[in-house]
Amino acid sequence: MSKPFDKAPSARTHRHSLAPPTRARAGVRPVQVSQDRPLLVEIIAYAPTAYYHCTHCEVAWREMGANNRIHEEQLESSLPKDLIEEYQTISNWVQEMFRVHCDAVVLKVIDAASVEGFYKSLKYNARRYPAVIVNQKVRFIGSQMLPAASEEIAHQLASQPAEA
Numbered sequence: 001m002s003k004p005f006d007k008a009p010s011a012r013t014h015r016h017s018l019a020p021p022t023r024a025r026a027g028v029r030p031v032q033v034s035q036d037r038p039l040l041v042e043i044i045a046y047a048p049t050a051y052y053h054c055t056h057c058e059v060a061w062r063e064m065g066a067n068n069r070i071h072e073e074q075l076e077s078s079l080p081k082d083l084i085e086e087y088q089t090i091s092n093w094v095q096e097m098f099r100v101h102c103d104a105v106v107l108k109v110i111d112a113a114s115v116e117g118f119y120k121s122l123k124y125n126a127r128r129y130p131a132v133i134v135n136q137k138v139r140f141i142g143s144q145m146l147p148a149a150s151e152e153i154a155h156q157l158a159s160q161p162a163e164a
Contacts, residue, residue, distance in 0.1 A: 045130035
């Protein structure tokens with residue numbers, strides 16, 4: 001006798017991905033079939049960190065007269081001065097990319113000290129930061145490589161087919 005759950009397909013058997021369809025072979029990184037989505041740019045870098053309560057608690061704390069002094073202190077002391085300056089350089093570069101390319105790019109900043117940052121560092125073999133990965137294929141390491149990353153982004157956007 002079959003069980004009811006044997007007839008229903010598993011949720012794991014269906015792929016509901018927002019990513020465009022890919023072609024992959026064993027040992028080969030997937031190749032995008034379609035370029036109709038924005039270009040993905042991942043930036044792995046050390047980022048300043050501050051810890052907050054849930055939104056409701058933050059509102060309650062603020063209404064009770066607590067100020068943001070603790071959060072400001074956390075941000076100021078979360079990274080050494082040289083890494084703060086490097087993060088500011090990255091931030092300026094990200095703003096410039098948005099100014100130039102608008103919605104044609106998706107820029108994702110990943111904290112190198114996070115679990116995701118650790119995973120992405122292994123995946124893209126990034127041992128120094130910042131690491132800029134364009135379209136999950138091309139890697140640029142270090143702040144001095146940001147102009148080269150900008151050129152690669154412009155090149156990949158220019159080579160995308162125009163939407164009809």
